[in-house]
């Protein structure tokens with residue numbers, strides 16, 4: 001069993017760390033708002049630390065799932081950051097969705113201290129974290145990935161090394177680019193079905209097993225047709241992810257015209273008060289447009 005620290009007891013991090021404890025790992029948790037870390041300990045055992053550095057002391061693996069690039073820098077660097085507490089030869093596994101740029105920057109800072117890095121963003125949402133069924137796309141050296149994999153298995157249904165440091169985040173970007181276009185298409189289709197006087201649920205019943213089928217279609221059409229968006233993956237998070245995708249696409253010279261357009265549609269959803277709505281709320285924008 002491995003001595004692990006987990007930084008970030010949010011919607012994703014808390015259940016992920018819970019699976020580590022259930023699997024028998026020795027877990028120390030840290031959260032900026034200390035009450036969440038204390039709640040976690042009363043449910044799962046282990047211990048809570050008051051800084052990332054204190055959580056990381058003597059740990060073989062330090063995992064993180066915080067918010068964005070700046071949040072990740074904050075928990076890694078500085079006097080109270082995790083790197084200050086980690087020993088040479090230990091491993092940092094980052095489950096946050098961040099840019100490839102900050103990933104390379106922090107992996108280099110870690111390497112200077114003899115700390116290995118695996119970027120390991122996840123897909124599967126809150127339900128995947130709670131059920132231990134996440135898909136984890138990883139970047140890092142083969143040996144480092146081999147150390148991380150058996151520990152991540154506690155909350156994953158699939159983990160895969162996609163290449164060197166940064167390749168996990170690049171793979172997650174591919175995922176988000178797919179989802180953006182897909183949800184706009186699904187929103188247009190469901191709005192069209194309603195306007196045409198069709199029973200949207202019956203339509204999806206017929207088409208979901210064919211070429212148009214998708215996870216989003218199967219899992220979101222009913223709530224979209226009902227105008228319910230108070231669940232799922234928030235628009236604010238999606239805009240963070242699309243900003244990462246668009247910046248990286250510019251570096252790579254990869255055109256993303258559709259993704260850039262959908263990003264603007266999400267901006268309009270935010271202006272409608274939908275920052276915390278599920279990403280399928282692109283349909284709410286279309287409903288507003290169509291009156």
Ligand SMILES: NC(=O)c1ccc[n+]([C@@H]2O[C@H](COP(=O)([O-])OP(=O)(O)OC[C@H]3O[C@@H](n4cnc5c(N)ncnc54)[C@H](OP(=O)(O)O)[C@@H]3O)[C@@H](O)[C@H]2O)c1
Nearest residue numbers: 008009010011012013032033066067071074096097125126
């Ligand atoms: N939610 C999903 O469905 C989903 C799916 C796939 C990927 N992700 C990605 O996973 C990451 C976490 O998402 P989440 O839904 O778990 O978010 P969340 O519920 O907002 O949790 C974020 C956690 O990070 C902590 N944190 C944020 N900034 C920090 C800082 N500067 N210093 C220290 N701690 C900080 C927060 O502490 P406080 O409690 O003090 O705020 C909180 O515990 C994001 O990158 C997101 O894009 C999320």
